[in-house]
Amino acid sequence: MKSRTRYLIAILLVISLCLEASHGRGEYKDKDEEKKKGVSYDETSLIINGKRELLFSGSVHYPRSTPEMWPSIIDKAKAGGLNTIQTYVFWNVHEPEQGKYDFSGRFDLVKFIKLIHEKGLYVTLRLGPFIQAEWSHGGLPYWLREVPEVYFRTDNKPFKEHTERYVRKILGMMKEEKLFASQGGPIVLGQIENEYNAVQLAYKENGERYIKWAANLVESMKLGIPWVMCKQNDAPDNVINACNGRHCGDTFKGPNRHDKPSLWTENWTTQFRVFGDPPTHRTVEDIAFSVARYFSKNGSHVNYYMYHGGTNFGRTSAHFVTTRYYDDAPLDEYGFEKEPKYGHLRHVHRALRLCKKALFWGQLRVQKLGPDTEVRYHEQPGTKVCAAFLSNNNTRETNTIKFNGQNYVLPSRSISILPDCKTVVYNTAQIVAQHSWRNFVKSEKTTSKGLKFEMFHENIASKLGGDSLIPGELYFLTKDKTDYAWYTSSIKIEEDDLPDKKGSKTILRVASLGHALIVYVNGEYAGNAHGSHEMKSFVFEKPINLKTGDNHISIMGVLTGLPDSGSYMEHRYAGPRAVSIIGLKSGTRDLTENNEWGHLAGLEGEKKEVYTEKGSKKVQWEKDGERKPLTWYKTYFETPEEENTVAIRMKGMGKGLIWVNGNGVGRYWMSFLSPLGEPTQTEYHIPRSFMKEKKKKNMLVILEEEPGVKLEAIDFVLVNRDTICSYVGENYPVSVKSWKREGQKIVSRSKDMKLRAVMKCPPEKHMVAVEFASFGDPTGTCGNFTMGKCSASKSKEVVEKTCLGKNRCSIVVARETFGGKECSEIVKTLAVQVKCEKIQGKEDDKKKKEDKEEEDDEEQDDDDDEEEEDEEEGDENKYVKDTKKKNQDT
Numbered sequence: 001m002k003s004r005t006r007y008l009i010a011i012l013l014v015i016s017l018c019l020e021a022s023h024g025r026g027e028y029k030d031k032d033e034e035k036k037k038g039v040s041y042d043e044t045s046l047i048i049n050g051k052r053e054l055l056f057s058g059s060v061h062y063p064r065s066t067p068e069m070w071p072s073i074i075d076k077a078k079a080g081g082l083n084t085i086q087t088y089v090f091w092n093v094h095e096p097e098q099g100k101y102d103f104s105g106r107f108d109l110v111k112f113i114k115l116i117h118e119k120g121l122y123v124t125l126r127l128g129p130f131i132q133a134e135w136s137h138g139g140l141p142y143w144l145r146e147v148p149e150v151y152f153r154t155d156n157k158p159f160k161e162h163t164e165r166y167v168r169k170i171l172g173m174m175k176e177e178k179l180f181a182s183q184g185g186p187i188v189l190g191q192i193e194n195e196y197n198a199v200q201l202a203y204k205e206n207g208e209r210y211i212k213w214a215a216n217l218v219e220s221m222k223l224g225i226p227w228v229m230c231k232q233n234d235a236p237d238n239v240i241n242a243c244n245g246r247h248c249g250d251t252f253k254g255p256n257r258h259d260k261p262s263l264w265t266e267n268w269t270t271q272f273r274v275f276g277d278p279p280t281h282r283t284v285e286d287i288a289f290s291v292a293r294y295f296s297k298n299g300s301h302v303n304y305y306m307y308h309g310g311t312n313f314g315r316t317s318a319h320f321v322t323t324r325y326y327d328d329a330p331l332d333e334y335g336f337e338k339e340p341k342y343g344h345l346r347h348v349h350r351a352l353r354l355c356k357k358a359l360f361w362g363q364l365r366v367q368k369l370g371p372d373t374e375v376r377y378h379e380q381p382g383t384k385v386c387a388a389f390l391s392n393n394n395t396r397e398t399n400t401i402k403f404n405g406q407n408y409v410l411p412s413r414s415i416s417i418l419p420d421c422k423t424v425v426y427n428t429a430q431i432v433a434q435h436s437w438r439n440f441v442k443s444e445k446t447t448s449k450g451l452k453f454e455m456f457h458e459n460i461a462s463k464l465g466g467d468s469l470i471p472g473e474l475y476f477l478t479k480d481k482t483d484y485a486w487y488t489s490s491i492k493i494e495e496d497d498l499p500d501k502k503g504s505k506t507i508l509r510v511a512s513l514g515h516a517l518i519v520y521v522n523g524e525y526a527g528n529a530h531g532s533h534e535m536k537s538f539v540f541e542k543p544i545n546l547k548t549g550d551n552h553i554s555i556m557g558v559l560t561g562l563p564d565s566g567s568y569m570e571h572r573y574a575g576p577r578a579v580s581i582i583g584l585k586s587g588t589r590d591l592t593e594n595n596e597w598g599h600l601a602g603l604e605g606e607k608k609e610v611y612t613e614k615g616s617k618k619v620q621w622e623k624d625g626e627r628k629p630l631t632w633y634k635t636y637f638e639t640p641e642e643e644n645t646v647a648i649r650m651k652g653m654g655k656g657l658i659w660v661n662g663n664g665v666g667r668y669w670m671s672f673l674s675p676l677g678e679p680t681q682t683e684y685h686i687p688r689s690f691m692k693e694k695k696k697k698n699m700l701v702i703l704e705e706e707p708g709v710k711l712e713a714i715d716f717v718l719v720n721r722d723t724i725c726s727y728v729g730e731n732y733p734v735s736v737k738s739w740k741r742e743g744q745k746i747v748s749r750s751k752d753m754k755l756r757a758v759m760k761c762p763p764e765k766h767m768v769a770v771e772f773a774s775f776g777d778p779t780g781t782c783g784n785f786t787m788g789k790c791s792a793s794k795s796k797e798v799v800e801k802t803c804l805g806k807n808r809c810s811i812v813v814a815r816e817t818f819g820g821k822e823c824s825e826i827v828k829t830l831a832v833q834v835k836c837e838k839i840q841g842k843e844d845d846k847k848k849k850e851d852k853e854e855e856d857d858e859e860q861d862d863d864d865d866e867e868e869e870d871e872e873e874g875d876e877n878k879y880v881k882d883t884k885k886k887n888q889d890t
Helices: 002-023 027-036 070-079 108-120 142-146 157-176 197-219 284-296 341-354 354-363 476-477 795-802 844-874 878-885
Strands: 039-041 046-047 055-060 084-088 122-129 187-192 227-230 241-243 262-268 299-308 363-368 375-378 386-392 397-404 408-411 414-420 435-442 453-459 484-493 505-513 515-520 524-530 538-544 547-558 576-582 598-601 631-638 645-649 656-662 664-670 683-686 697-704 715-729 740-743 743-749 756-760 765-776 779-781 784-786 808-810 831-837
Touching: 046 187, 055 070, 055 122, 070 108, 070 299, 084 299, 108 157, 122 157, 122 697, 142 476, 142 656, 157 187, 197 227, 227 262, 241 765, 262 284, 284 299, 284 341, 284 414, 341 354, 341 363, 341 414, 354 375, 354 386, 375 397, 375 844, 386 397, 386 408, 408 414, 476 484, 476 598, 484 576, 505 515, 505 524, 505 547, 515 538, 524 538, 547 576, 664 683, 697 795, 743 808, 765 795, 795 808, 795 831
Parallel strands: 055 084, 055 299, 084 122, 122 187, 187 227, 227 241, 241 262, 262 299
Antiparallel strands: 039 046, 363 375, 375 386, 386 414, 397 408, 435 715, 453 631, 484 547, 484 598, 505 538, 505 576, 515 524, 515 547, 631 697, 645 683, 645 715, 656 664, 656 697, 715 831, 740 743, 756 808, 765 831, 779 784
8 A cells, every 4th residue: 555655646746747847848948959959850851959941042152242241142131031041161262371371351251150140040061172163273272282192082191181171170160169050050051072973983982982081071070960962972871962953853863861851052043154155044933943843842951052143353263254253143243132033032932931831741742734734732631731832844835724623824834832732822933023124324423534544564574594395384383373474485597497488477376275375476466365164275376477596485374263173173284285386498396395495473563463552663654555465554543422332344455354452353354255246244343342432542453465455445333223123914923922821821911912013122212213114015124125015005104103202112913003995805914114213312201111111011021931930840749750751652
């Protein structure tokens, strides 16, 4: 009896303690949360500090913008629906010389990550050591090439030793600053190596050993985050293999183990450009389709590469890559929202967040309805939780499908998202976000007419001491300290070597492995030539004037950046490889071998740093005169007006480099025309932080490689996106912002659920003119609309009445709004183009209030989404073990 009594007392004591714990949940929760710190994963998703996440990420590279730009870029990324920022780590900028580190200014990685954390976003750190990224040498420091017996990216002892030191340096800094999620920081994911499958076959077994070594290196540091390898099909078990590409929903075979989540590390928002390229563009409809497709097939993470491309300042770009990087990204080079790419992707993020519960805990089922149509839906058994993706893969025809007893019309090549398996809240092909057009407006304050240039000519090296019997290798000569190196040699010509026949010419022929060259004979300019990104080798072949006696050949070898991809990068070569003179009576004379060659890396102006105030005083500048090749031009300009973004337009120039107040703006190349007959890039970004305060003079220095340029054609331009537009069809679904989740239901946010065209000017600007308006069948794009065959006569009147004078306006897209019975048989579209401008004088208090209310509404929408995500977390323990075994119906 006594033992039974004791037993009952013990049970009651346990119950009492449990009840006490439940009433004191706050105290115990903290301990539980402490245990949950860090990041884990399963086949469904990453689990961050105990919470499942759908990760919408964007690549933003800290060296490709300035610290002054970072806050705005991160704020816009967050407003665009991102919760994660991805960045590479650029080894060569942090350790330009072995053992000497630089984390200042644009290279302040810790500051960048802390800022992201302050803004409430996660971070993915792509460590390298190799990053590619269209960055010079793929991020590997040049000095690594000269380490004895080194081979990059393979089971090579010297390479691994330096890589481990670098990896431990960077990750040690992150740990010291408590930046990993396991420490309460923002870093939730790391990447070691980059797209290694592309080169692995070249290294055979050494490649396999290297990739396992790299994985074990980062895992051994026990930092509490998962590690990924993108485009690495055979990633080691302790690393997640991830996809790069445009359509990973269809091209990715999936993780190489059943317990790894499906991650997409690079969804390319456009194509990077090289000099000589025509414009490139990837539509937002295609990007949105790819994202919806991927998440419908168990994806849980997408990263846009790039979300903000930025600028390859100075000499940082890889060979032939333009200074402007990924300008067609959701945030353009200058950090402006590129609409509708920015807004339409924001909407797909919102739509997918409404599907979160079903994506995490529902079972996937697939219904194939036709050759081009299918339904993929995630349904949680025993509940009303369901999300469906209706897909039409036909690139030309609209299709109607039946699902759950309802008919749905799907535009060509589109996916409709139904977060409750009933309500269409978003279609990838139907854009309700606003559009915009970028303007380059000539500065009224800073013009080419006011610029007074001085010049300094480089000396032409002609008799350098011979140090080799063959031309040297250009990467080795320049060591990534300069783009330029002189090659000189001499040839003795006898009288009877020269051709007798009138009109006969001697030809200098130089075969080069890249990238460009400038040739002088006896101090006289003979011409230039260059290769391309696809074909770096080229041949210079032009007539030259030779004289009896000694003739001096001077060749300036020119680089456009180091290589950034491929195997055995440490053995890549550039520069002149074969030099000969054709047309002599004595026959072709080969100067390549057994002829002394002298070499000199760099230009005099570079060594004296004439692009700085201090260095410019070390040379004698002349008044603007004959514009020879290899000439430095210097002038001063006043900082352009207002706070507008600034660029310099290099029309009339050839090829070279730009500096403002000693800051490298980048390489320009106007003479390399695309197949369309235009330069690939004309405007070059000058960040405001590069310039001085108003009314103070800035020093502009240009190194020009070509002769006869037109300095007077240079202009300073102010950049804006003050032309905003809308293009909405009357059959589009209302904006996804109109919907929210209440428990297991999708409900409207308001009683007025009408389709609207919403336009918003940049902050502090208002709509001052309606430049185009048509409700009918208009065609074209923002900045280039044209009238169709029919248009409601009241179109412009309605828009002007609704929008003029406002920062934001909303127009109901319906026939009753515009009246008229024209073309009643067609589906009508509203196209509007409006000009925004800052109204001079004191801003109306009412307008300020309206602007603030709109911002508050958008913030509340985001808060509602966050609250919904928090509610869903409470269901995880109940469902994830039992119902997450999704059916992979095909």
